[in-house]
Amino acid sequence: xxxxxxxxxxxxxxxxxxxxxTLVIPASSAQAADFAYVVREGDNPWNxxxxxxxxxxxxxxIQRYNRITEPRRMQPGTRLLIPEGWLKLRTREVKLDAVxxxxxxxxxxxxxxxxxxxxxxxxxxxxLTGEAGSAALAFSDGSRVQLRPGSELGVRQSADxxxxxxxxxxxxxxxxxxESLVVPRSGTASRFEIDTPAAIAAVxxxxxxxxxxxxxxxxxxxxxxxxxGNAAGEQQVAAxxxxxxxxxxxxxxxxxxxxxxxxxxxFTDRLPLNLPFPPLADATAYRVQVAPDDRFDIVLSDRxxxxxxxxxxxxxxxxxxxxxxxxxxxxxxxxxxxxPLTLDARPEPPVxxxxxxxxxxxxxxxxxxxxxxRADERWRLQVSASERFDSLIVDQRDLTEPAYASDAxxxxxxxxxxxxxxNPDEGAGPFSDPQPFRRPEPGPAMEAPEASPxxxxxxxxxAGEGVSYQLQIATRDDFAQPLVDTRLERAGYLLRDAAPGRxxxxxxxxxxxxxxxxxxxxxxxxxxxxxPSFQPWWLLPLLLLL
Numbered sequence: 021x022x023x024x025x026x027x028x029x030x031x032x033x034x035x036x037x038x039x040x041x042t043l044v045i046p047a048s049s050a051q052a053a054d055f056a057y058v059v060r061e062g063d064n065p066w067n068x069x070x071x072x073x074x075x076x077x078x079x080x081x082i083q084r085y086n087r088i089t090e091p092r093r094m095q096p097g098t099r100l101l102i103p104e105g106w107l108k109l110r111t112r113e114v115k116l117d118a119v120x121x122x123x124x125x126x127x128x129x130x131x132x133x134x135x136x137x138x139x140x141x142x143x144x145x146x147x148l149t150g151e152a153g154s155a156a157l158a159f160s161d162g163s164r165v166q167l168r169p170g171s172e173l174g175v176r177q178s179a180d181x182x183x184x185x186x187x188x189x190x191x192x193x194x195x196x197x198x199e200s201l202v203v204p205r206s207g208t209a210s211r212f213e214i215d216t217p218a219a220i221a222a223v224x225x226x227x228x229x230x231x232x233x234x235x236x237x238x239x240x241x242x243x244x245x246x247x248x249g250n251a252a253g254e255q256q257v258a259a260x261x262x263x264x265x266x267x268x269x270x271x272x273x274x275x276x277x278x279x280x281x282x283x284x285x286x287f288t289d290r291l292p293l294n295l296p297f298p299p300l301a302d303a304t305a306y307r308v309q310v311a312p313d314d315r316f317d318i319v320l321s322d323r324x325x326x327x328x329x330x331x332x333x334x335x336x337x338x339x340x341x342x343x344x345x346x347x348x349x350x351x352x353x354x355x356x357x358x359x360p361l362t363l364d365a366r367p368e369p370p371v372x373x374x375x376x377x378x379x380x381x382x383x384x385x386x387x388x389x390x391x392x393x394r395a396d397e398r399w400r401l402q403v404s405a406s407e408r409f410d411s412l413i414v415d416q417r418d419l420t421e422p423a424y425a426s427d428a429x430x431x432x433x434x435x436x437x438x439x440x441x442x443n444p445d446e447g448a449g450p451f452s453d454p455q456p457f458r459r460p461e462p463g464p465a466m467e468a469p470e471a472s473p474x475x476x477x478x479x480x481x482x483a484g485e486g487v488s489y490q491l492q493i494a495t496r497d498d499f500a501q502p503l504v505d506t507r508l509e510r511a512g513y514l515l516r517d518a519a520p521g522r523x524x525x526x527x528x529x530x531x532x533x534x535x536x537x538x539x540x541x542x543x544x545x546x547x548x549x550x551x552p553s554f555q556p557w558w559l560l561p562l563l564l565l566l
Contacts, residue, residue: 059098065091074108109179113140117158120318122150146174156317163202169322171196186210193232201227219265237265262352278346278354286361289450292333299328303346314341337366367441369452379457384429390439392422400440432461463540475516482511486532494524520549
């Protein structure tokens, strides 16, 4: 039987399938379904057939398929192609080792079921993770693949070769992302492949990531080395580099991955989490993953955002691991850093009701209230003149009702208050965020007006250095249209040419920071009709201070 001619691009396929430490090969080679074997000293068609093929009748086929003209003198290093159907393989099931969130398994028969940790995946099965789902697959040699949210992975093959020649694993990443840790392959024929729409990752021992779209693949190498290519060419990608493949287009030279962010130790007692970290130069976005342990087989949160922050809506209290990496303008994800995270946010603090934020409280014994979430809840209330609460004016513990009013008067000034909850199940939780309020200065006390030839002199008690005042004079009780409404830098005002009648006066102070005080009590004065002209003192009006 004549040997068929090699298809176009097959020279690259042979190179890619060779037993180099780590490599990525183009998706087009998967159509060949041939296994590549590198000839060693002493190999010949007969002993190779005995070791790897189904029976001895296949040795002439190997010879013809590979155009071997001198079977007794095969050169070491020669690459032989063996159709997959001729190989003597023992199928190995893949274990679904960890499952988190929405994960579905579709069997080879098309039956769909919820994934269960520990179940075995036969050849032809697919694993689908939802937008908040993740899973880890374990293989017989100790290799692991971690499937991230929004991904689909198929098991095309998992088998051992005969006589300890190694294993052959083939996976299809149809969409989404995975992170793999492939142990160094034992046996001369071992191979581990991850097939995507635009590239194949065929490795013998490395740590790397693969992201698959409809027609493109991104690969980032953390450890090892990768030959990354497609029918249009290939690139060698070393550890700390990444490259992208697009079907039908040459592969651009590898790029250096962004460095890992700086080390951090994270603690928070607030939900939702929003913990900023120092941004990376040249990073356009960040991937932040939160896992229950440092294996990251499952992730509780996997988020990509432009903000340099660990942001998670909710998590139970406990200890976690956070993995962070920057993403460059091409979409390649950089080197990882892992941080420990301690979350102690429960019981969550109550909602502060009154005083409202930045409220003005005229009462010198302000009433405070907050929400209740359970019947056996207790609270601790603190009031301070400092947002840091380094000195306390009020520190009330074990309150049984969600309300409090101090017996002692609170002098004018700026204050902050906060409340923490406790209960028998969760103990004491964190304080609420500080909420500011202000006790304004009382209105300045008016002194008795004094009449003079120039007019009516109004005075009030000074409120101190740097304080200004607002004076209003009106004829209506609501001060809707005051005759005088002026800001003054001193505690006095001269009212000129006042017509006879009844006037209402009020004044308030403004602190140096612009915060206004309360209005002083309204005072009324009456300017009477002037006396007859023959009396020399008629220019002095009779002032009645009410």
